[in-house]
Each structure stands twice: as C-alpha cells, then as structure tokens.
Amino acid sequence: MTIITPPLGGSLDTLPPAFSADQVADLAARHWGLTGRLSPLTSERDLNHHLAGPQGGFVVKIANLAEGHGIQRMQNRALRHIAAQDAGLPVPRVVAALDGQDDVVLPDGHLMRVLTWLDGVPLHAAPQSPAQSVALAQMLARLTRALSGFADSGADHILQWDIKNAAQLVALLDDISDPVARDLCADVLHRFAASVAPHLPRLRWQVVHSDLNPHNVLVDPAAPDRVAGILDFGDMVRTPLVCDLAVAAAYRIDREDALGSLTRFAAAYHAVNPLTRDELGVYFDLVAARMVTTIAIASWRAAKYPENAPYILRNFPSARAGLQSLAALDPVEVAAALSSACPVAR
Missing domain, CATH: 3.30.200.20 (Phosphorylase Kinase; domain 1)
Incomplete structure (x- = not known):
C-alpha cells in the first residue's frame, strides 16, 4: 500500500x-x-x-x-x-x-x-444533454467571474484534488489495480510534468470552486437543462483559473464525440468568461489530469476505507472511460478545434 x-x-x-x-x-x-x-x-x-x-x-x-x-x-x-x-x-x-x-x-x-x-435533482441522476452542458459551462463561468476579486490566505492550502498538484500522483500509480487505467494515468502524468506544469505559473490564478462534478450540481427536475444549484465548496483553492474549467469538463466528455464535447464545453465557458491562448493550450491536458486525479485518489482511498468505497469510487468508471476517449485524440487536432471554437482577441 x-x-x-x-x-x-x-x-x-x-x-x-x-x-x-x-x-x-x-x-x-x-x-x-x-x-x-x-x-x-x-x-x-x-x-x-x-x-x-x-x-x-x-x-x-x-x-x-x-x-x-x-x-x-x-x-x-x-x-x-x-x-x-x-x-x-x-x-x-x-x-x-x-x-x-x-x-x-x-x-x-x-x-x-x-x-x-438548495432544492433540485443531482446532475448525475438527471437526463444529460448538450444544452445542459452549455448551461453548466456558462454557470461555471459566472461563478469564476464572481470569485475573481476574492482573496483569502486559506485558499493557498495544499489540496491533492487541485490539478496543479497532479505530478505528485505518481506516488499513487501502484494503487490502481486496473492495468489499463494505470498505464493511461502514467502516460498523462508524464506529459503533464513535461509539457504542462512548466507553463502553469504564467497563467491567470484565482480562487475557484475546483470540484464541479455531477454530485455537486443540482438541476431543475422539470427542466433538467437548467442548473438549479452549485454545492460543496470544500475543495476551493487558489489555482490557475483554467483548472476550474478542466474539472467540470472532465465529467462532460461524450465518449462517442470526445473532441466535440471537449470543445463545445470550452466554447460555452469562453463565451461568458474568455480564456487566454495559454489557457486554451493546456486545457486538454488538464482535463486528462483531472481524470487521473479521480482514478488515482479514489483507488487509494477505496482500499484504505473499504466501508466507504461505493461513495469514493462513484466517479471511477466515467473517469476511466473518459481517459480512454481522450487518449485516442490527436493533440494537434484538439488544439486546432479549440482555436476555432474559442477565438482569442489579439
């Protein structure tokens, strides 16, 4: 262990x-x-x-x-x-x-x-749709903007769920029992250390929600495309702004259209809170790193606390499937699609 x-x-x-x-x-x-x-x-x-x-x-x-x-x-x-x-x-x-x-x-x-x-139906239990993804991305963009002027010394704490710390997950790879998932995670972490981590200091940093997963969002039961609540601010942290977007996007990847869903989610966010060229450049890898974070930490915690394993592992299957779909994409094609969908003002 x-x-x-x-x-x-x-x-x-x-x-x-x-x-x-x-x-x-x-x-x-x-x-x-x-x-x-x-x-x-x-x-x-x-x-x-x-x-x-x-x-x-x-x-x-x-x-x-x-x-x-x-x-x-x-x-x-x-x-x-x-x-x-x-x-x-x-x-x-x-x-x-x-x-x-x-x-x-x-x-x-x-x-x-x-x-x-807050009343509503948890997102993970509601019907999914492209319109819902757009609404979620736009709501997150509003939340990020609302937090843009907030500063607090408590936000500088160390949180392993924070994607900027993904390189440390190498220590947990042996705890991933699924060999396919373990190899995928190792590949992502290698690319993160070489191509992403060095660029993080020059990005925009602020306090963000940092955990917009399907269990932390409520939707209107009568209109599931409408976001009715954002819950659980327990993972709030000061980190690169784009990490907040990447967390949410990691749970909205359509395995049948990974590139399209990845791009559309970013575009919906970008329309409300425009991203910079550098942020778009690391978005794809940060989404993958979030999936690795889910897989690695969940695997370790489930083994340590088996009585709480069902809750801890609730996002493991979707993260594994999402990581497989991202691994099949060409990073050059991803960059071109994001550049087209999210034009950056010069």
Whole structure:
C-alpha cells in the first residue's frame, strides 16, 4: 500500500468527524435555534446532515479536524462574496449562528457551520444533454467571474484534488489495480510534468470552486437543462483559473464525440468568461489530469476505507472511460478545434 505523505493533503487520510444525529440536532438547536428532522449526507471528509424543519431546509456541517478552521472560514467568506457579486448564482447562503458568527468552534475543536439547503435533482441522476452542458459551462463561468476579486490566505492550502498538484500522483500509480487505467494515468502524468506544469505559473490564478462534478450540481427536475444549484465548496483553492474549467469538463466528455464535447464545453465557458491562448493550450491536458486525479485518489482511498468505497469510487468508471476517449485524440487536432471554437482577441 502506498503511503500518502503530507504534501498530498492531510484530510484525505483522516476519517470524517463522529457525532451522532442526536448530538448534531442538539448543537443545531443550541447554537442556531434550528430544529427539525436530520438526514445524513454523504461526504468524503466532513460530517454533513440535511435539516428539514419549520424554519426551512439547511445543511449542517461539522468539518474534518485535519483541515483547520481557516479553510472553513474561507469558504464562508467566499460564499458571502459570491452572493454580493452575483446574487442570481444558485449557491448556498451562510446562516449566522445565534451569536452572529458564521461558525461555532465545538469544545473538542471541530468547527460547525450551517448553510441554506438548495432544492433540485443531482446532475448525475438527471437526463444529460448538450444544452445542459452549455448551461453548466456558462454557470461555471459566472461563478469564476464572481470569485475573481476574492482573496483569502486559506485558499493557498495544499489540496491533492487541485490539478496543479497532479505530478505528485505518481506516488499513487501502484494503487490502481486496473492495468489499463494505470498505464493511461502514467502516460498523462508524464506529459503533464513535461509539457504542462512548466507553463502553469504564467497563467491567470484565482480562487475557484475546483470540484464541479455531477454530485455537486443540482438541476431543475422539470427542466433538467437548467442548473438549479452549485454545492460543496470544500475543495476551493487558489489555482490557475483554467483548472476550474478542466474539472467540470472532465465529467462532460461524450465518449462517442470526445473532441466535440471537449470543445463545445470550452466554447460555452469562453463565451461568458474568455480564456487566454495559454489557457486554451493546456486545457486538454488538464482535463486528462483531472481524470487521473479521480482514478488515482479514489483507488487509494477505496482500499484504505473499504466501508466507504461505493461513495469514493462513484466517479471511477466515467473517469476511466473518459481517459480512454481522450487518449485516442490527436493533440494537434484538439488544439486546432479549440482555436476555432474559442477565438482569442489579439
């Protein structure tokens, strides 16, 4: 078993907090004055519950101790910043505690927060369509723009899910039991180290959502092409802006039309938040690197925490299939298609 070292991010190697539903309910009532029925929500690192009561719906969150309070508070400040910059974006709102603060530090050091609940159907459970991909890319572009002026020291933390750290995933290749997936990942990481990582410092950097996967997006059940919610800001980080686009695009690749879907997603984003020539130049490789990130980290964590394996591995099959479809593309053809679909002003 590969040993994860601290640069990969400590919270990936730590179990979520252990509080009973009764304990969570008592804390929510005592510190927020909220009562109702609690339902547990799946989470990789934190303890989350949906609270439905007379005051409405909320998400009650108790953070993983390994992350530290600064990161959680950064997320709260970012959500307030987004609401101020683009009030129409469907993101959770921070709910202040009875003392007026945005969080409560529990006696054992855990940090507790409450956010508003957003209604909708998870994207992974809804019908897919090209129009939905366009709507998602455009919504992400709006979110990136809303965060463009946000700065916080908590955003500079080390997060292995952040694509800029993909080179470190070499340490996890042996944990990928599928030989085809392992070889594909090795090829991508070699190209990343040689052709992508050296160019990252000159790109535009900012704080981004960094995890727009199908489990973190809600759509309108009556109109699944309409994005109804963007969830889970737990992977927010300061990184090259285009990494945010690449994360979302990695989950929207049509295996029957990899080039077309890759290009159309970028074009929809570009129409709202124009990309630079350098960003377009690394987009394809960053999408592939995100798929490698999903495969490598999921493989390691599923072996370490088999009781949570179904949740951890939920995106593995699509990432493997997507990586195979990208591997079949000619990078020169990809560059030409992106240049045509996303004209850059001189």
